Amino acid sequence: MTSLHSNDGAQTLTARQAGLVGCHSCGRVHPMGTPRCSRCGAALHSRMPGSLQKVWAWLFAGIVVYVPANIYPMLLTTSFGATTENTIMGGAVELMHHGSYGVALIVFVASVLIPVGKFLAIGYLALVVDHGSRLGGRLRRGQDLHRRQRLFEVVEFIGRWSMIDVFVVAILSALVQLDFAATINPGIAAVSFSLSVAFTMLAALSFDPRLIWDAEQDLT
Amino acid sequence: MTRIVMLAATALVLMVAAVFFPFLELSAGGMVRQSSLLDAVLAFSSGLLLPLTFAVAALIIVLPVLRLASILYALAPMALGWHSARHGVAAFRLAEALRPWAMAEIFIVGVAVALVKVAGLARLGIGPAFWTFAALVLVTVLNDTYMCRLTVWKTLEERRRP
Ligand SMILES: [Zn+2]
Numbered sequence A: 001m002t003s004l005h006s007n008d009g010a011q012t013l014t015a016r017q018a019g020l021v022g023c024h025s026c027g028r029v030h031p032m033g034t035p036r037c038s039r040c041g042a043a044l045h046s047r048m049p050g051s052l053q054k055v056w057a058w059l060f061a062g063i064v065v066y067v068p069a070n071i072y073p074m075l076l077t078t079s080f081g082a083t084t085e086n087t088i089m090g091g092a093v094e095l096m097h098h099g100s101y102g103v104a105l106i107v108f109v110a111s112v113l114i115p116v117g118k119f120l121a122i123g124y125l126a127l128v129v130d131h132g133s134r135l136g137g138r139l140r141r142g143q144d145l146h147r148r149q150r151l152f153e154v155v156e157f158i159g160r161w162s163m164i165d166v167f168v169v170a171i172l173s174a175l176v177q178l179d180f181a182a183t184i185n186p187g188i189a190a191v192s193f194s195l196s197v198a199f200t201m202l203a204a205l206s207f208d209p210r211l212i213w214d215a216e217q218d219l220t
Numbered sequence B: 001m002t003r004i005v006m007l008a009a010t011a012l013v014l015m016v017a018a019v020f021f022p023f024l025e026l027s028a029g030g031m032v033r034q035s036s037l038l039d040a041v042l043a044f045s046s047g048l049l050l051p052l053t054f055a056v057a058a059l060i061i062v063l064p065v066l067r068l069a070s071i072l073y074a075l076a077p078m079a080l081g082w083h084s085a086r087h088g089v090a091a092f093r094l095a096e097a098l099r100p101w102a103m104a105e106i107f108i109v110g111v112a113v114a115l116v117k118v119a120g121l122a123r124l125g126i127g128p129a130f131w132t133f134a135a136l137v138l139v140t141v142l143n144d145t146y147m148c149r150l151t152v153w154k155t156l157e158e159r160r161r162p
Helices: A053-073 A090-096 A101-130 A132-138 A142-175 A188-206 A208-218 B001-022 B037-042 B047-079 B088-101 B104-119 B128-146 B149-158
Strands: A021-022 A030-032 A075-079 A081-084 A184-186 B024-028 B031-036 B123-128
Touching: A053 A090, A053 A188, A053 B128, A075 B037, A081 A090, A090 A101, A101 A142, A101 A188, A101 B104, A132 B088, A142 A184, A142 A188, A142 A208, A142 B024, A142 B031, A142 B037, A142 B047, A142 B088, A142 B104, A188 B088, A208 B001, A208 B149, B001 B047, B024 B037, B024 B104, B024 B128, B031 B037, B037 B047, B047 B104, B047 B128, B047 B149, B088 B149, B104 B123, B104 B128, B123 B128
Parallel strands: none
Antiparallel strands: A021 A030, A075 A081, A075 A184, B024 B031, B024 B123
16 A cells, blocks of 8 residues: 555555655555666556546446447347347346346346446546545545545456356357257347446556545545 | 465366366257357357457456466466576566456356256256366465465565576
8 A cells, every 4th residue: 555544544644745656566665756666667656647537438438338238138048949038137037037036136236236336436436536625525534535445445356246147148158059949149238248347347447546545635 | 485386386287177178068858068168168159249259268268377377487486496587577467467357266156157047948967177167266266365465576576586
């Protein structure tokens, strides 16, 4: 971490205020102005340049491709000549009808709850960081910043798990090729859903969590 | 350090086994279909879905292998008490950058969900590669838990070639 926290949250000194810059890759601290980390060779930035623009761009792209992912079919099941199309939600609902509530819940959480929650969380973080001083009026305590840091860590950790449904489709399509009896083929939504996951992961990776702590100077 | 190297080497061997042994077996109405991990990857290989094939192959096989290999390359010389390898620092940085994109553990949950979905349709057999892959996931997770990144970076710095 690049900032030294005191637990009461009253006064913290960031690396930047101390004239230092921390390496985002290995954590080594250097004097401000050092171009490359002497330990791991990564480029040093006190704050990642253009972080927020990248976050907004990736987030927007992720939301845009998430729409067709929900409209178009994810799975095409052909059984005895009849083809049924299943969307993401349709697949979860069908699992519920089969009585597999636990698995239906996993699919629902991974394909709907996590992506949507991620859009909201990244959007919220980028927004409060972007308009720190204006929205900061509501910011009373340092704990709010800790909460934002925690939110970011959760988003970063959990986002990749949305890929579950794409893998399910891949396995089903490989496995269920029983000619006439049943055939499962992937639908186009699998592509746009994977893109959506990748884009939001890139959005989270572009976000520089150190920006969260810059709001601290507005705390009084 | 030695433990991380051992775990990474184990995971790499398991991955090779998982790719080549039969993964799952499905039988219904007298027909039997066996699929390997590669079949699962190639499921998207028609038309517009082709790019997805490469993505899935990368996420569940290529990137995990690349990551394990770079961990081994960076850490094995130091575990043996030598200087760090020539580009060991770059290799470990690559391994760290790949961490979010290596999705073997997510794939195994996907397999579990798929098994439940298919259960009503046909009888399922689980091949040796399934267990190998599951073991691989377990070893990778253990490895990530044991590995203290700060210690690795510090050791890489101390053992640098003069
Ligand atoms: Zn560094």
